Amino acid sequence: MLTATDLACVRGDRRLFAGLGFTLESGGRLHVTGENGSGKTSLLRMLCGLSPAEAGEIRWQGETIANLGDAYRKAVLYLGHHNALKEELTALENLRTTAALAGVAVEALEGTDLLGRVGLAGREELPVRFLSQGQKRRVALSRLLWSPSPLWILDEPFVALDSAAVNWLADVVSQHLSRGGMAVLTSHQEVAITGGVAQTLRLTQ
Amino acid sequence: MSAIDAVVTPMPAATSPAALGTLGVLVAVVRRDLLLALRRKSEVLTSLFFFVIVVSLFPLGIGPEMALLRIIAPGVLWVAALLAAMLSLSRLFAADHADGTLEQMLLSPAPLGLLVTGKIISHWLVAGLPLVLIAPLLGLQYDLAPRALGVLVLSLLIGTPLLSLIGAIGAALTLGVRGGGVLLSLLTLPLYIPALIFGAGAVEADISGLGAAGHLSLLAALLALAGFFAPWATTAALRIALE
Amino acid sequence: MQNKIIHWFKYGSPQSFYPLAGKMLPWFVVLAVAFGLAGLWLGFFVAPTDAVQGEGYRIIFIHVPASWMSMFLYLIMAFWAGLGLALNTRLSSMMASAVAPTGALMAFISLWTGALWGKPMWGTWWVWDARLTSELILLFLYLGFMALQAAIDEPRRADKAGAILALVGVVNVPIIYFSVKWWNTLHQGASVSMSKSPSMAVTMLWGMLVMALCFWMYSIAVALVRVRAIILERERTTEWVKHAVE
Numbered sequence: 001m002l003t004a005t006d007l008a009c010v011r012g013d014r015r016l017f018a019g020l021g022f023t024l025e026s027g028g029r030l031h032v033t034g035e036n037g038s039g040k041t042s043l044l045r046m047l048c049g050l051s052p053a054e055a056g057e058i059r060w061q062g063e064t065i066a067n068l069g070d071a072y073r074k075a076v077l078y079l080g081h082h083n084a085l086k087e088e089l090t091a092l093e094n095l096r097t098t099a100a101l102a103g104v105a106v107e108a109l110e111g112t113d114l115l116g117r118v119g120l121a122g123r124e125e126l127p128v129r130f131l132s133q134g135q136k137r138r139v140a141l142s143r144l145l146w147s148p149s150p151l152w153i154l155d156e157p158f159v160a161l162d163s164a165a166v167n168w169l170a171d172v173v174s175q176h177l178s179r180g181g182m183a184v185l186t187s188h189q190e191v192a193i194t195g196g197v198a199q200t201l202r203l204t205q
Numbered sequence: 206m207s208a209i210d211a212v213v214t215p216m217p218a219a220t221s222p223a224a225l226g227t228l229g230v231l232v233a234v235v236r237r238d239l240l241l242a243l244r245r246k247s248e249v250l251t252s253l254f255f256f257v258i259v260v261s262l263f264p265l266g267i268g269p270e271m272a273l274l275r276i277i278a279p280g281v282l283w284v285a286a287l288l289a290a291m292l293s294l295s296r297l298f299a300a301d302h303a304d305g306t307l308e309q310m311l312l313s314p315a316p317l318g319l320l321v322t323g324k325i326i327s328h329w330l331v332a333g334l335p336l337v338l339i340a341p342l343l344g345l346q347y348d349l350a351p352r353a354l355g356v357l358v359l360s361l362l363i364g365t366p367l368l369s370l371i372g373a374i375g376a377a378l379t380l381g382v383r384g385g386g387v388l389l390s391l392l393t394l395p396l397y398i399p400a401l402i403f404g405a406g407a408v409e410a411d412i413s414g415l416g417a418a419g420h421l422s423l424l425a426a427l428l429a430l431a432g433f434f435a436p437w438a439t440t441a442a443l444r445i446a447l448e
Numbered sequence: 449m450q451n452k453i454i455h456w457f458k459y460g461s462p463q464s465f466y467p468l469a470g471k472m473l474p475w476f477v478v479l480a481v482a483f484g485l486a487g488l489w490l491g492f493f494v495a496p497t498d499a500v501q502g503e504g505y506r507i508i509f510i511h512v513p514a515s516w517m518s519m520f521l522y523l524i525m526a527f528w529a530g531l532g533l534a535l536n537t538r539l540s541s542m543m544a545s546a547v548a549p550t551g552a553l554m555a556f557i558s559l560w561t562g563a564l565w566g567k568p569m570w571g572t573w574w575v576w577d578a579r580l581t582s583e584l585i586l587l588f589l590y591l592g593f594m595a596l597q598a599a600i601d602e603p604r605r606a607d608k609a610g611a612i613l614a615l616v617g618v619v620n621v622p623i624i625y626f627s628v629k630w631w632n633t634l635h636q637g638a639s640v641s642m643s644k645s646p647s648m649a650v651t652m653l654w655g656m657l658v659m660a661l662c663f664w665m666y667s668i669a670v671a672l673v674r675v676r677a678i679i680l681e682r683e684r685t686t687e688w689v690k691h692a693v694e
Binding site: 050070081082086089103105 | 225
Binding site: 374378379382383384388391392394395396398399402403406410423427434438441442445446448 | 600
């Protein structure tokens with residue numbers, strides 16, 4: 001269970017938001033909406049533990065995420081604007097290294113299979129820089145298939161995806177929620193994710 | 206392009222991924238960086254060439270008199286190695302920072318200190334070890350005796366990891382900051398001075414017959430100290446840089 | 449006791465420290481001037497002419513206190529920076545940033561006066577003895593701290609990064625000093641050394657101590673002025689600053 005209380009965020013001289021709070025239970029999804037620059041990405045990074053909050057606290061299973069440290073990081077999967085891929089490595093190498101850096105061992109065969117599931121069969125051995133934006137995004141999204149983390153924090157995950165991939169991702173998220181996971185996501189597009197208890201958090205200037 | 210699976214098959218419990226131990230993660234980081242360096246060979250070679258060029262500049266500036274060159278050799282070789290090591294530092298975290306992989310490292314459940322240590326190890330393998338290997342050749346240009354060459358190699362072998370460790374702190378502090386490269390030099394060079402003194406001093410001590418043992422042990426002690434503290438300071442600096 | 453603790457933390461915010469600093473400031477200026485006059489009088493009129501070095505040695509009344517202050521201020525700077533990092537307080541970090549330029553100035557004065565002392569004594573404007581060389585490196589450490597803070601736009605990040613640098617520096621200063629001393633003794637050619645000072649007459653010692661107090665009062669006064677300026681700049685979006693500046 002993820003709870004946020006009284007969160008405030010300051011960027012430079014501007015106060016982006018204050019007094020923000022929510023509770024996210026198992027199987028729940030939180031949609032964060034707001035205009036560009038309203039602090040959506042800042043909030044998500046705060047929930048990851050990357051940025052400290054100006055005020056307020058964030059608790060996971062009752063304990064502050066600052067105290068939990070690595071234990072919290074084990075529970076979180078974050079996909080930001082960057083794909084977090086190394087251009088010189090192949091899609092398969094990227095998948096396996098990303099997993100290894102997160103402490104998860106993915107075998108070559110397993111990795112190939114996962115990449116096949118995101119629609120990159122036959123392209124696993126290509127250096128990522130030869131892939132299109134959409135394809136790179138898919139490699140990044142393959143994380144969702146091997147990660148054991150219950151809390152998914154996704155910043156604009158549908159960007160650069162074609163409609164088939166959008167539906168696929170929506171299904172993956174729904175499956176995750178039905179297995180008891182939770183998700184916090186921002187999205188400019190209206191995407192139908194079924195399943196799970198939905199909440200919306202609107203950030204206004 | 207093959208179509209994406211219309212029906213998403215969830216991962217069966219049986220194939221839930223195995224966990225990777227501490228050593229496994231460390232090896233994975235080192236392997237990744239070495240693989241990247243292998244595919245971007247030009248970066249590896251530039252600091253090596255810089256080392257060679259700088260060492261060759263001094264006789265051109267001072268004069269080819271062997272007696273003089275023999276005296277300045279330890280200092281010149283060490284300063285050149287130091288500068289070459291420093292040149293490569295800005296690359297330590299910059300690429301990972303730009304493509305978002307550094308951010309993912311900060312979010313990894315594996316201890317960040319471990320990941321940082323892995324990156325420093327591979328940085329040394331790529332930017333420090335080549336300097337150690339080519340130093341004897343350059344030492345011959347300055348007519349160093351064989352035993353002095355041996356001490357030179359040993360001092361650089363102990364010293365270059367020390368330079369990578371200390372430099373990592375500076376690289377993390379100046380990540381993404383304006384004027385990064387020059388600022389990094391300003392911050393790191395004063396901290397390099399003890400390594401320079403003991404490293405070059407070891408070779409000089411050997412030449413003058415006093416024996417390099419004292420200098421080398423102090424250098425090794427600094428390495429041990431840095432090996433303990435530097436990853437810790439670097440992780441703190443990285444977290445601050447990615448706030 | 450509970451009241452006293454609350455009292456201290458009350459001054460921990462920039463808003464309450466600003467007027468307090470303003471009130472303390474004149475006192476330190478007065479003390480600095482008083483100690484300065486006393487010290488200079490002791491140094492230039494009371495202390496005897498040195499048998500070996502004549503009148504030229506009198507520059508140590510500036511040189512030595514400046515050296516002491518440069519080292520002392522680095523510790524103070526690292527202390528405030530570390531406190532700001534550990535407790536996440538803005539004011540502590542502001543104090544560290546306020547102290548840094550004065551520390552650098554002291555190091556610079558120490559080097560200049562060292563050179564001015566050296567020239568008539570040993571014929572060269574610079575001598576690579578252990579203390580002067582360490583002083584030079586200390587100046588680089590100060591400049592590095594100031595450059596890093598100047599290069600980072602976001603103030604809190606600048607505070608924290610500077611704190612890490614200052615703490616790393618504090619650990620390194622003894623190591624650097626030791627290694628420079630080692631280097632110097634091994635290469636000992638001429639026995640010129642600032643450490644080998646002439647045997648001190650009591651009045652000379654008093655002169656240096658009083659001048660040290662003068663520099664200390666000066667440093668505090670300047671730090672207070674600077675921290676007030678930093679507070680105004682950093683807190684410029686708050687209501688109380690907008691009122692104060694009107």
